[in-house]
Amino acid sequence: MGVEPRSRDLSADPDDLARLYVAMLRIRLFEDAVLRLFLANEVEGTTHLCQGQEAVAVGVCAALEPGDTVAATYRGHGAALALGVDATALMAELLGRETGTNGGRGGSMNVTDLERGLIGCFGIVGGSIAAATGAALAAQLTRDGSVAVAFFGDGAVNQAYFHECLNFAAVRRLPVVYVCENNLYGEWTPMASVTAGADIAARGAAYALPAQAVDGNDVLAVREAASAALARARNGEGPTLLEFLTYRHKGHSKVDPGAYRPPEEVEEWLGRDPLLRLAAQLGDDAVEQAHEDAEGELERLLDAARAAAFPTPGAPATATKGAAA
Amino acid sequence: MREVTFREAVRDGLAEELERDERVMLLGEDISLGGVFNATPGLQSTFGPDRVIDTPISELAFTGAAFGAAVKGLRPVVEIMFGDFLGLVVDTLVNQASKYWYLTNEQASVPLVVRSAVGAGARLGACHSQIPTSLFMGEPGLTLVAPSTPADAKGLLKSAIRYDNPVVVFEHKLLYGRKGDVPDGDDALVPLGRATVRRSGTDVTVVAAMRAVELAIEAAETLAEESIAAEVIDLRTLRPLDATTVVESVARTGRLVVVEEGPPSGGYAADVIAAAIELGGPVAARRVTMPDLPIPFASTLEDAALPSASAVAAAVRALS
Numbered sequence: 001m002g003v004e005p006r007s008r009d010l011s012a013d014p015d016d017l018a019r020l021y022v023a024m025l026r027i028r029l030f031e032d033a034v035l036r037l038f039l040a041n042e043v044e045g046t047t048h049l050c051q052g053q054e055a056v057a058v059g060v061c062a063a064l065e066p067g068d069t070v071a072a073t074y075r076g077h078g079a080a081l082a083l084g085v086d087a088t089a090l091m092a093e094l095l096g097r098e099t100g101t102n103g104g105r106g107g108s109m110n111v112t113d114l115e116r117g118l119i120g121c122f123g124i125v126g127g128s129i130a131a132a133t134g135a136a137l138a139a140q141l142t143r144d145g146s147v148a149v150a151f152f153g154d155g156a157v158n159q160a161y162f163h164e165c166l167n168f169a170a171v172r173r174l175p176v177v178y179v180c181e182n183n184l185y186g187e188w189t190p191m192a193s194v195t196a197g198a199d200i201a202a203r204g205a206a207y208a209l210p211a212q213a214v215d216g217n218d219v220l221a222v223r224e225a226a227s228a229a230l231a232r233a234r235n236g237e238g239p240t241l242l243e244f245l246t247y248r249h250k251g252h253s254k255v256d257p258g259a260y261r262p263p264e265e266v267e268e269w270l271g272r273d274p275l276l277r278l279a280a281q282l283g284d285d286a287v288e289q290a291h292e293d294a295e296g297e298l299e300r301l302l303d304a305a306r307a308a309a310f311p312t313p314g315a316p317a318t319a320t321k322g323a324a325a
Numbered sequence: 326m327r328e329v330t331f332r333e334a335v336r337d338g339l340a341e342e343l344e345r346d347e348r349v350m351l352l353g354e355d356i357s358l359g360g361v362f363n364a365t366p367g368l369q370s371t372f373g374p375d376r377v378i379d380t381p382i383s384e385l386a387f388t389g390a391a392f393g394a395a396v397k398g399l400r401p402v403v404e405i406m407f408g409d410f411l412g413l414v415v416d417t418l419v420n421q422a423s424k425y426w427y428l429t430n431e432q433a434s435v436p437l438v439v440r441s442a443v444g445a446g447a448r449l450g451a452c453h454s455q456i457p458t459s460l461f462m463g464e465p466g467l468t469l470v471a472p473s474t475p476a477d478a479k480g481l482l483k484s485a486i487r488y489d490n491p492v493v494v495f496e497h498k499l500l501y502g503r504k505g506d507v508p509d510g511d512d513a514l515v516p517l518g519r520a521t522v523r524r525s526g527t528d529v530t531v532v533a534a535m536r537a538v539e540l541a542i543e544a545a546e547t548l549a550e551e552s553i554a555a556e557v558i559d560l561r562t563l564r565p566l567d568a569t570t571v572v573e574s575v576a577r578t579g580r581l582v583v584v585e586e587g588p589p590s591g592g593y594a595a596d597v598i599a600a601a602i603e604l605g606g607p608v609a610a611r612r613v614t615m616p617d618l619p620i621p622f623a624s625t626l627e628d629a630a631l632p633s634a635s636a637v638a639a640a641v642r643a644l645s
Contacts, residue, residue, distance in 0.1 A: 069397065103430030112429040119396055120429070124420050130386065131421070134393020141350060141375055141399060148393075164386030171381065319427045319466035320490040321434035323518075 012220070018286050020062065020219050021278045024054040025294045027078045028275060030087060033298055034077065034094060038254060042306070043094050047108055050078040052217075052249035055274035056181050057082040059222025060149060063230055069117050069135035069148040071128035074109040075181075075248075076121035079151050085113045087297070091305035099308040119148075126161030128152050129178065133165040136176035136239075147175045147233040149226075155186030157200050166241065170207045173238035177229040178209075180241070181216065183248040188260055204241035216244025217274040247272070326508050331472075332501040334479035335364045335440070339402065341510060342486045343372045346400060349486060350376045352387045353404030361406050362442050362501055388414040388439065392422045392491075395437040400486060408443030408495060409452045415460060422491040423466035434489040440482070444497040444536055444586060445631055451619040454627075456535070458563055459591045461493060468492040468517055469563040473538035475505035477561055480515025488517060495563075497535040520567035522574070526554035529580040529641050532571055532597050534560040537584040537632055544637035555641060563593045568600035575601050580644045581610040584632050589614040611640040 031051050037043040050057065057078030061070070064083070072079035080090055085101060093100030094108050101113050109123035119135055122128040132150030139146045156162050157180060169176050180200050184191050192198040204211025210232070214225045222244060229240035247269035251258035258266075279287045329337065342349045351368060357379045359366035369377035380387040384405055391401035405411055411418075422435045445454035461467050470485055470492055472478040478496065485492035507513060523538060524545050533541040538559045545555035556574050560567065575581050581601055583594035594612040601608050613632050621627050 071393070101430075102428060102432075105430055106428045110428045112432055114396075114429070114432045119393065120421075120425075122421070124416055127389070127416070127421060130389025130417065131393040131396070133386065134390035134395070135397045136393075137390050138394040138397035138399045141394075160383075160385050161389065164381070164383035165390065167381055168383055168386040168390065172378075317427065319423070320468070321426050321431070322489060 012281065014282070014286065017278060017282055018290065020058055021275070021282055021287070022290045022294060023058040023062070023082055024219065024275050024278065025290055026087065026297065027054045027057065027081050029294050029298050030081060030091070031077055033302060037095070044096065045107060046254045047094070048075040048253050049250045050075045050248070052269065052273065053181055053183060053246045054078050055219035055222050056179065056216045056244045056246055059219040060179055060226040062223045063226040064117070064149070067117070067144065067146040069119050069132065069146060070151070071119050071131040071135070071148065072121045072151045073128055073153060074121055074123045075153070076111055076151070077108070080111050080113065080118055080121065083118055084116050085111070085118055088301040088304045091301055092308050095305055096310060097305060097308035098311040099305070104311040126152060126156040126159035129156060129161045129165045132176050133169050133174060136169065136174035137172070139175050140172070145234065147177060147230050149177045149179055151179050151181060153186065154180060154182040154184065154191040154195065154200060156180070157203060158195060166207045166209060166239070169239040170209050173236065175233035175236070176239045177226065177233055178239060178241045179226070180243045181246055182243050183246050185248065185252070185261070187252045188256060201241060201243040209239055209241050211241035211243065213243045213245060216246035217272050217277065219274055219278060326506045328504055329475055329507050330501065331475045331478050331503045332362060332364045334475035334507045335482060335496065336366065336368065337507070338479035338482040338513070339365065339368060340371065342483055343368065343376065348398060348400045349402065350378065350399055351402050351404065352378045352380050352391055354380055354382055354406050356404055360404060362498060364501070365404065384410055384413040385417065389417045389421070391437055392417050392435060395422070395435045396425065396433050400436045402438040402440060402486060405439055405441040407453045408441040408457050409455050411441055411457050411460065411493070414439070418461065418467065418491065418493065419464050423464050426466060426490065435491050436489050437491045438482070438485045438494060439492070440494045440496060442498045443495045444499055445620050445627060446499050448622060448624060448627060450622045454620045456495060456587050458495060458593060459587060462564055462591070462593055462596065466490065467564065469495065470517065470561070471495045471534040471563050472561060473500065473535050473559050475503060476507045476513070477515050479507050480513045481517065481561060484514050484517050492517070495535060499536050515561070518562045518565050518567060520558050520560045520562070520570040522556060522570070523559045524555070524557040526556035526578065528554045528578055529582060529644060530556050530558060530571065530574040530578045531582045531584065531637060531641065532558045532560060533584040534563060534593070535586065537586050540632055540634045540637055541584055543634035544641065547634065547638050548641055553641060553645060560593070566593070566596055566600060568604055571597055571601055572605040575605050575608050579608065580641070581608050582613060582637060582640045582644065583610070584613045584637055586632055587615060588617050590617070609644045611644060613637050613640050
């Protein structure tokens with residue numbers, strides 16, 4: 001807790017900052033649209049928005065190299081977009097269309113795009129941790145030089161997946177980075193009330209892992225921490241646990257307006273909005289241009305996604321690749 | 326063809342596939358020393374500690390990791406020491422591995438094999454004796470393999486490792502010491518999803534798997550003395566079920582007994598009978614199972630709970 005924003009080097013590359021800003025803005029606007037479509041009943045089922053946490057997804061993914069693997073959570077729109085998953089295909093998946101990332105079979109909680117390195121978004125809390133650990137096991141055995149990243153929330157640190165996998169990865173020195181997005185609430189419950197010690201980064205010590213708590217609303221700080229952890233993993237020095245302190249602007253899911261959160265807490269965190277903070281470092285012109293571009297893209301992708309067909313029931317489908325051999 | 330034990334057949338199958346395909350790797354507890362059932366001795370010294378990994382006692386972690394590694398192109402074979410511990414990895418098998426091919430719109434399949442020692446009769450108590458096939462029978466995408474002989478133990482395991490989808494292999498612990506003739510290399514392969522007729526007969530079809538096949542054969546021998554000719558079918562794969570072989574046999578015999586070492590409800594025995602009726606028409610049928618109780622420890626209680634050849638014979642007579 002209590003990680004203060006650091007003062008920034010004013011000589012930072014404006015193009016770099018603009019790219020990071022656009023990446024976060026695309027997620028913010030994409031999810032605004034998801035919420036609108038959800039309220040209009042075009043996005044069915046449920047939805048888990050990551051608004052407020054964009055800097056974690058963008059900062060970590062900006063540090064990846066081609067061939068790296070990402071396992072994300074059911075709150076995974078941000079990670080998918082930051083990783084370069086086609087935004088139209090992602091929206092089509094949320095709309096249950098056949099052009100979706102998963103052909104409409106998966107929905108928002110199972111978005112997968114192996115070509116982009118997204119091994120999956122996992123609807124089971126902690127599932128991403130094992131998937132990334134396994135991808136790292138494969139990377140280690142095949143010596144392909146890749147690293148795996150697991151995104152998970154503060155709720156997952158009380159799952160067996162977290163403890164078992166961190167231990168396993170540590171003893172095997174697997175090339176994996178564990179990225180905890182601590183948004184202070186596990187579903188509707190305050191993290192500190194159900195998490196012994198309430199210090200997630202401190203849990204790294206139990207597994208002899210380097211760990212760090214970082215301001216997760218500072219995209220540059222996120223990228224810097226992720227880069228260091230990825231370099232360690234790539235150098236064969238094993239896993240790292242990163243705790244990014246951040247905040248969910250919306251509730252947990254569709255049924256949750258987040259009313260259990262003190263208004264002053266919400267206000268404080270809205271003031272630490274990662275987009276506002278980066279916008280302050282960009283010129284007005286750059287911000288305006290970014291909005292113009294991102295809004296244009298959103299309009300086009302919405303048109304394309306909504307125009308796509310729904311999958312046809314009864315089309316040939318199997319639960320296995322090939323017949324029993 | 327060599328005469329080897331069931332456990333040697335398992336080890337030989339693993340060794341041949343490790344040799345044949347460098348993507349194959351093993352994960353499990355104590356496996357470098359052979360494991361509790363001594364099915365993997367010598368494999369780590371031959372293939373190295375990167376491909377034959379001794380894990381912490383963290384079934385969820387190493388099976389979950391095996392899933393991720395399988396998606397990324399490896400062909401992991403996980404040993405879950407006792408079938409009773411499969412409960413710890415249901416999330417990986419049910420929510421992740423078995424759904425991945427379909428849910429990802431066929432982006433990748435999951436060539437993951439989970440081997441596990443199952444079955445009662447060794448006085449190991451309720452939580453080291455179960456055959457938890459029912460946990461997985463309803464799971465689309467999952468293949469369940471249940472050998473009864475050394476040749477099938479090797480052949481089905483090799484086929485499972487070469488298969489592109491997740492497979493759970495149930496190895497009955499009382500069978501590890503059984504001996505039989507087992508081929509080498511590709512000659513050993515046994516196809517998944519196909520039952521086999523172990524004994525031909527015309528009066529009744531007795532369907533079984535794993536150790537229960539021995540009971541069925543013993544019952545058939547007893548019944549033969551009473552001029553009842555029982556046909557014994559060994560399912561070998563529980564899911565997908567080879568309904569064709571069963572229906573074909575029942576069409577000739579008109580009677581069906583299914584033996585399952587497990588509780589009476591929710592098991593494969595019910596699926597076999599349902600398939601026989603749906604695909605072949607009404608048939609006189611009985612199940613021989615265990616009582617609806619946890620498996621007891623005391624020898625008198627455990628023996629009474631287990632399916633027996635005499636119970637199988639009695640079920641057949643009840644249909645005659």
